[in-house]
Amino acid sequence: xxxxxxxxxxxxxxxxxxxxxxxxxxxxxxxxxxxxxxxxxxxxxxxxxxxxxxxxxxxxxxxxxxxxxxxxxxxxxxxxxxxxxxxxxxxxxxxxxxxxxxxxxxxxxxxxxxxxxxxxxxxxxxxxxxxxxxxxxxxxxxxxxxxxxxxxxxxxxxxxxxxxxxxxxxxxxxxxxxxxxxxxxxxxxxxxxxxxxxxxxxxxxxxxxxxxxxxxxxxxxxxxxxxxxxx
Numbered sequence: 001x002x003x004x005x006x007x008x009x010x011x012x013x014x015x016x017x018x019x020x021x022x023x024x025x026x027x028x029x030x031x032x033x034x035x036x037x038x039x040x041x042x043x044x045x046x047x048x049x050x051x052x053x054x055x056x057x058x059x060x061x062x063x064x065x066x067x068x069x070x071x072x073x074x075x076x077x078x079x080x081x082x083x084x085x086x087x088x089x090x091x092x093x094x095x096x097x098x099x100x101x102x103x104x105x106x107x108x109x110x111x112x113x114x115x116x117x118x119x120x121x122x123x124x125x126x127x128x129x130x131x132x133x134x135x136x137x138x139x140x141x142x143x144x145x146x147x148x149x150x151x152x153x154x155x156x157x158x159x160x161x162x163x164x165x166x167x168x169x170x171x172x173x174x175x176x177x178x179x180x181x182x183x184x185x186x187x188x189x190x191x192x193x194x195x196x197x198x199x200x201x202x203x204x205x206x207x208x209x210x211x212x213x214x215x216x217x218x219x220x221x222x223x224x225x226x227x228x229x230x231x
Contacts, residue, residue, distance in 0.1 A: 141179040142206040146218040
């Protein structure tokens, strides 16, 4: 029988660490919105030394004591109690030097750092995907223009209007102002083929959005506006 199988496994495999990292990070984020990945890493390191290894060592000592008592038929309890402290201290030093410290650097930390980097990369990829899927500012303003026209609200270039739209869509006031100038005054670099292509694409995205809503009048309004801007 392999005596090592009698000991509880140290949770070093990356799937276990990744689950613990994700759960702890999400739990702390609920209470502290600015909580960082590095802070969660430190929490897991503390958990390694103060929880995982302590539980492992206590189980090891208690198992040894139980085996001794069973073989001596509970007749060596006084002697066991006297020798327990020095034996436990010596055992911990041996385990620390041969198992706990080496595994911390060679197994636990590499897995932990690997998952933290993977977690961060996935987070960045998610942000980039959201940005990629999000409509451009011009597309948003074209849709806004249609809505306001249909509701009878004038689409005006005013500071207060720009500020309101910036808060509504979470984009910069400058980009909104530039898009409104293009829509209302047809101001754009007509020498730039690339800019023309971008405008056409934005109009097409906005029209597809309205087509999905079966908003035929809105599509017609955008078509007329597009002809006016690109002529």
